[in-house]
Amino acid sequence: MVKELTHYIGGKHVKGTSGRFSDGFEPMTGDVISKVPLASKAEVRACVENAAAAQPAWAATNPQRRARVFMNYLGLIAKHNDELAEMLAREHGKTIPDAKGDIQRGVEVLEFCVGIPHLMKGEYTDNAGPAIDTYSMRQSLGVVAGITPFNFPAMIPLWKAGPAIACGNAFILKPSERDISVPLRLAELFIEAGGPPGIFNVINGDKEAVDALLDDADVKAIGFVGSTPIAEYIYTRGCANGKRVQCFGGAKNHMVIMPDADMDQTVDALIGAGYGSAGERCMAISVAVPVGEGTANALMKKLIPRVEALKIGPSTDMKADYGPVVTKAALEKIKGYVEIGLKEGANLVVDGRGFKMQGYENGFYMGGCLFDNVTKDMTIYKEEIFGPVLSVVRAKTYKEALDLCNDHEYGNGVAIFTRDGDTARDFASKVQVGMIGVNVPIPVPIAYYTFGGWKRSSFGDLNQHGPDSVRFYTKTKTITSRWPSGTKEGSEFSIPTMS
Numbered sequence: 154m155v156k157e158l159t160h161y162i163g164g165k166h167v168k169g170t171s172g173r174f175s176d177g178f179e180p181m182t183g184d185v186i187s188k189v190p191l192a193s194k195a196e197v198r199a200c201v202e203n204a205a206a207a208q209p210a211w212a213a214t215n216p217q218r219r220a221r222v223f224m225n226y227l228g229l230i231a232k233h234n235d236e237l238a239e240m241l242a243r244e245h246g247k248t249i250p251d252a253k254g255d256i257q258r259g260v261e262v263l264e265f266c267v268g269i270p271h272l273m274k275g276e277y278t279d280n281a282g283p284a285i286d287t288y289s290m291r292q293s294l295g296v297v298a299g300i301t302p303f304n305f306p307a308m309i310p311l312w313k314a315g316p317a318i319a320c321g322n323a324f325i326l327k328p329s330e331r332d333i334s335v336p337l338r339l340a341e342l343f344i345e346a347g348g349p350p351g352i353f354n355v356i357n358g359d360k361e362a363v364d365a366l367l368d369d370a371d372v373k374a375i376g377f378v379g380s381t382p383i384a385e386y387i388y389t390r391g392c393a394n395g396k397r398v399q400c401f402g403g404a405k406n407h408m409v410i411m412p413d414a415d416m417d418q419t420v421d422a423l424i425g426a427g428y429g430s431a432g433e434r435c436m437a438i439s440v441a442v443p444v445g446e447g448t449a450n451a452l453m454k455k456l457i458p459r460v461e462a463l464k465i466g467p468s469t470d471m472k473a474d475y476g477p478v479v480t481k482a483a484l485e486k487i488k489g490y491v492e493i494g495l496k497e498g499a500n501l502v503v504d505g506r507g508f509k510m511q512g513y514e515n516g517f518y519m520g521g522c523l524f525d526n527v528t529k530d531m532t533i534y535k536e537e538i539f540g541p542v543l544s545v546v547r548a549k550t551y552k553e554a555l556d557l558c559n560d561h562e563y564g565n566g567v568a569i570f571t572r573d574g575d576t577a578r579d580f581a582s583k584v585q586v587g588m589i590g591v592n593v594p595i596p597v598p599i600a601y602y603t604f605g606g607w608k609r610s611s612f613g614d615l616n617q618h619g620p621d622s623v624r625f626y627t628k629t630k631t632i633t634s635r636w637p638s639g640t641k642e643g644s645e646f647s648i649p650t651m652s
Contacts, residue, residue, distance in 0.1 A: 156188070163203045181477050194364075196358075297322045300363055325354045374625065423456065563608060588606065
């Protein structure tokens with residue numbers, strides 16, 4: 154049965170009125186399971202107006218009471234965790250255990266948001282000048298929006314919504330039209346937790362909805378995660394309209410493998426980081442860089458049988474390493490990259506293109522692919538594939554491996570596997586990448602640090618979650634205060650100083 158989904162505005166499900174819809178798929182079967190409404194400019198404007206009306210009262214609610222809503226919210230997400238994971242897996246394609254990890258990483262940011270009474274505190278200086286006190290306060294921006302990708306339909310919406318709402322803003326989420334059920338359910342649960350209507354809204358749509366948010370004067374800030382071309386577009390247009398904008402784009406994450414690395418541990422880490430979630434992660438390791446021919450040969454000897462043995466299954470298979478990719482178009486795009494790699498001379502040592510899932514022949518499944526002898530001029534090295542395809546680029550020296558990481562246009566995440574502390578320290582200091590793992594394959598920072606890449610992986614000055622999120626979703630007001638005793642001092646025409 155194909156279900157017509159809705160927007161969620163002002164604490165209510167609202168049917169789309171544009172007459173335009175997008176098909177929602179179940180990747181493990183290939184079936185169309187939903188019709189997703191694509192909002193018009195007028196529908197977006199109505200959502201913004203609703204949020205703007207609700208926001209002042211929420212901003213005036215003291216931070217401790219806002220934190221209590223978040224504590225209730227955490228309890229409800231925990232209570233409905235299985236439901237959310239099954240819903241997420243069905244629409245996205247990732248396995249249920251992976252879906253629970255998606256939810257958990259979002260929950261950890263909500264836990265950070267419970268500390269908002271402390272995080273919103275300003276500063277105070279007594280007697281900054283003669284009988285003058287100076288203090289600062291953080292205040293909400295108003296209505297803010299988040300535009301989030303298909304690959305983490307719980308985590309990234311919560312990364313955006315949590316800090317924005319905790320800081321006293323009203324939040325509008327424009328999730329990927331490929332998997333909207335979890336975002337809608339998260340908005341429902343926020344109301345059940347005691348959040349006021351109009352503070353967490355979900356508007357579904359395509360470019361028309363995105364442009365409407367970017368151009369609406371009442372939307373004060375925009376956060377985005379997705380591909381680099383769209384990140385750059387949103388950043389440019391949003392900034393031109395006077396908004397605060399943070400945009401996170403594509404990635405090509407390297408794992409440098411030194412000759413002294415524990416090869417068994419390295420291969421275990423690489424398999425999970427390269428092929429987990431079918432490679433549909435912006436922090437996936439998609440390039441392995443063994444240093445030295447001996448290291449490369451040892452790596453390939455252990456890696457090839459592991460890739461060949463990957464267990465691919467439907468999203469409901471609790472023992473599967475990964476499930477299908479999100480759409481048929483995504484599947485064909487990944488296969489196209491494999492073809493390009495072959496044409497450009499890379500050695501395809503494991504070819505997963507022919508994989509078919511018995512009983513799910515129409516699903517969007519792709520076996521693991523492994524390329525060896527990839528060079529930095531090849532398309533499969535330069536571009537983000539976003540699928541279960543791993544490229545091995547052999548480096549002769551540590552410096553060559555470091556230069557590969559530094560010269561790439563993307564700078565999201567990187568890892569080094571070594572037993573040498575001096576090498577690891579040098580790498581962490583010199584690599585031009587935003588998030589670094591030392592013997593950690595997917596270095597996503599914990600919630601009270603910030604997440605963000607460098608170079609063309611990120612546009613904007615502030616990162617996601619952690620202290621940067623509070624800075625992004627608030628503005629600072631500084632007050633200089635004096636209470637005269639009544640003694641007349643006369644006028645002063647030079648600039649005030651503390652002398």
